[in-house]
Amino acid sequence: MAELVALARAQPGKLNRASITGALDLVLAGFLAGADLEAAKVPYRDPVQAVTDLAEGRIQVYTAAFAIVQSQLQAGTVKVLAMTNRTRAPAAPDIPTVTEAGFPALSFDGLFAPPDTGDTARERIAADIRAVAADPVVAVRLFDTGQILNPGKCGRIRRRNRGTTVHGHRHRPPPGRQAGAVK
Secondary structure: OHHHHHHHHHOOOOOEEEEOOOHHHHHHHHHHHHOOOOOEEOOOOOHHHHHHHHHOOOOOEEEEOHHHHHHHHHHOOOEEEEEOOOOOOOOOOOOOEOOOOOOHHHOOOOOOOOOOOOHHHHHHHHHHHHHHHOOHHHHHHHHHOOOOOOOOOHHHHHHHHOOOEEOOEEOOOOOOOOEEEEO
């Protein structure tokens, strides 16, 4: 991660970036702005094409779900710099978290809902997630794709993420954990 930041500083405006639309796009944009770095955003409709372009050097930075880059990682055509998980993914124990890499602002997790969602609905959703997480088939699929399911209590996640902003805007990332990959 530090090498990527150094490269972006040494070559302002020369790097191209892509990300999955949504939270990762906001997190990356906020990180770049906060670090006073520039990287041109390249939009993609197909996240797999972005991985191909990363592997071929047309883009230099890509933030996406680990599952999307996993086959290219195994083929040795891309390198995952860090995971946004709060802890290392057991399926990818050699890949540090963004916090371990020195960039804790890029770490997030949780299933997010509109702020006016009542506690009863939040707890019902959390109970459903815990029930699904107990399914061994689901657990294996999540593990294999580097995701860490931690179906905790709503209040804990809400307190941890209170006041979290990206580019001055409150954000509520989608479920699951994501990976940042770079060629």
